[in-house]
Amino acid sequence: MVSVSASDLSVTLGRRTVVRGVSATLKAGALVGILGPNGAGKSSLVRALLGLLPHGGAVSIDGVPRASLSRGEIARRVAYLPQGQLLHWPVSVERLVALGRLPHLGPFSRIGAADRAAIDRAMARAEVGALADRVATELSGGERARVLLARALAVEAPVLVADEPLASLDPAHQIEGMELLRAEADAGGLVVAVLHDLTLAARFCDRVLVMADGALVADGPPAAVLTPALLAEVYGITATVTGGERPLLVPLDRVPLTGRSPPA
Numbered sequence: 001m002v003s004v005s006a007s008d009l010s011v012t013l014g015r016r017t018v019v020r021g022v023s024a025t026l027k028a029g030a031l032v033g034i035l036g037p038n039g040a041g042k043s044s045l046v047r048a049l050l051g052l053l054p055h056g057g058a059v060s061i062d063g064v065p066r067a068s069l070s071r072g073e074i075a076r077r078v079a080y081l082p083q084g085q086l087l088h089w090p091v092s093v094e095r096l097v098a099l100g101r102l103p104h105l106g107p108f109s110r111i112g113a114a115d116r117a118a119i120d121r122a123m124a125r126a127e128v129g130a131l132a133d134r135v136a137t138e139l140s141g142g143e144r145a146r147v148l149l150a151r152a153l154a155v156e157a158p159v160l161v162a163d164e165p166l167a168s169l170d171p172a173h174q175i176e177g178m179e180l181l182r183a184e185a186d187a188g189g190l191v192v193a194v195l196h197d198l199t200l201a202a203r204f205c206d207r208v209l210v211m212a213d214g215a216l217v218a219d220g221p222p223a224a225v226l227t228p229a230l231l232a233e234v235y236g237i238t239a240t241v242t243g244g245e246r247p248l249l250v251p252l253d254r255v256p257l258t259g260r261s262p263p264a
């Protein structure tokens with residue numbers, strides 16, 4: 001069973017420690033939301049998990065120390081959709097999505113029938129088939145976000161890590177994006193998504209990890225974690241929280257931040 005495990009993970013950038021002693025084991029079949037205010041360390045955490053940032057502590061993928069896996073092995077096991085990726089080359093959307101197959105190709109091999117099928121599946125799932133011949137640098141922000149999601153889906157890796165996959169998406173595409181991530185998890189994958197929309201996180205995630213000031217301050221099912229007290233302490237907001245297992249959260253006002261200590 002696919003899993004990603006972090007033990008006492010820490011990241012220091014310049015003189016600042018931006019991830020502090022995070023430990024968590026994430027398992028297949030779950031959609032895990034990484035939440036927390038701006039600057040809390042969410043992107044740094046996922047980048048450290050992937051080995052894209054120097055860090056302290058240990059990470060294992062499927063029980064194997066990540067440091068002992070080659071870049072290719074990691075790229076085949078974990079698809080990564082970075083935050084706010086810019087596109088510099090005027091390639092077609094179809095060719096951009098096809099780049100998702102690179103981890104599966106040898107140095108001299110070309111896209112084959114299986115790769116072609118994976119690209120078509122990914123484009124259909126992210127609903128970007130109609131954009132196939134468009135130039136990627138000429139897309140709107142939301143179109144670009146869906147194309148980049150399609151590229152990550154085209155990897156067909158057992159783990160998908162998506163950093164703010166809903167940014168720039170209209171409400172219908174936000175819901176569609178979450179449905180897609182949910183379906184990946186329901187099909188047995190592990191999906192880790194950095195999210196800012198608390199209601200969508202509560203509705204779709206099985207588990208949420210809440211970061212504040214670099215530390216993991218809460219971890220559990222959304223209904224247990226996303227309480228008015230936590231929202232006040234971590235985000236500095238009052239909110240109405242209604243409903244049961246899949247609460248609806250409506251931010252109302254700002255309140256002074258009180259902070260929350262990591263669980264002992």
Ligand SMILES: Nc1ncnc2c1ncn2[C@@H]1O[C@H](COP(=O)(O)OP(=O)(O)OP(=O)(O)O)[C@@H](O)[C@H]1O
Nearest residue numbers: 013014016018036037038039040041042043044045
């Ligand atoms: N190169 C760097 N040197 C020093 N500090 C950095 C560097 N890069 C990022 N940081 C700081 O690290 C902290 C965590 O950044 P990170 O991007 O992980 O936060 P985040 O929770 O993903 O935020 P957001 O929701 O705004 O995307 C921030 O305070 C940021 O300013």
